[in-house]
Amino acid sequence: MKRLFPTACKLAHTYSIVARDPATGEMGVAVQSHWFSVGSVVSWAETRVGAIATQALANVAYGPNGLELLKQGKTAPEVVAALTEADEDREVRQLAVIDAKGTVAAHTGQRCIAEAGHQLGDNFSVQANMMLNNTVWPEMAQAFERSRGHLAERMMAALEAAQAAGGDIRGQQSAALVVVKGQATGKTGEDHYIDLRVEDHPEPVQELKRVLRVFRAYEYMNAGDEALEKNDVEGALTAYRTAETMLPDNLEIKFWHAVSLANARRVAEALPIFKDIFSQDNNWAILVQRLPQAGLLKIGREHLRRIMAQRG
Secondary structure (H helix, E strand, C coil), rough: CCCCCCCCCCEEEEEEEEEEECCCCCCCEEEEEEECCHHHHHHHEEECCEEEEEEEEECHHHHHHHHHHCCCCCCCHHHHHHHCCCCCCHHEEEEEEEEEECCCEECCCCCCCCCEEEEEECCCCEECCEECCCCHHHHHHHHHHHHHCCCHHHHHHHHHHHHHHEEECCCCEEEEEEEECCCCCHHHHHHCCCCECCCCCCHHHHHEEEEHHHHHHHHHHHHHHHHHCCHHHHHHHHHHHHHHHHCCHHHHHHHHHHHHHCCCHHHHHHHHHHHHHHHCCCCCCCHHHHHHHHHCCCCCHHHHHHHHHCCC
């Protein structure tokens, strides 16, 4: 019996972008699909190597095999040619590759489900299949080219434009964003600078955008921690305040901001923050009492008493 789907495939009818920031060397993939956990199939990237999106009736092996070919010194066009020429089911595949120099190449098989196509640009490629209409990928390209700022936010703009143009004919389900650093640290966890997924959600692009904002806020929290390690109290408090401004309802961020104020002998400023936190969740008050023993709250008993008095 003739097989319904090609071997070595995963259903990943979708729209995506692979891109590189020439200023930082960062590279990444952003993707959305009406399919569960699209990021586990489509998105592949490695610092100073390249980024790959494999989709449609996706050959998942295109990801690791393509990165290996890039490591061997092949260009993006050479990688696309090598992978597709060796695949008898290439006409149901869609593939995009960007290498560390920003060269891009893509393949859209003739039997990809319409509407399907791709568009190459300066340091990026957008591609889509099974779309509601054929304006999706051109709109993605325009949005990316018009956008400014960090690579992740620019790729998010492309996803938003795709959805606004009609998106996947079946609707929405999952989305993912991966960005690798421009310079290798030797630590995979750090080189994969951003690795965010929304596995199942009615509006995954907007949810991914929200999660990216949370990521940025916690970047400021981490920057604040690093500043404290260098005894830069004002730098730390500025970073914490920025994070709190970005996520004003996040009690965790408020809490550590207040703790840092207390440790800086600015308890009076910390008290209203603690009061607000405790009024919403008394567990944070319990946690405060555990911090001195751990060396994370370095204040005297009188100041601790003043803080605990903020409980309702």
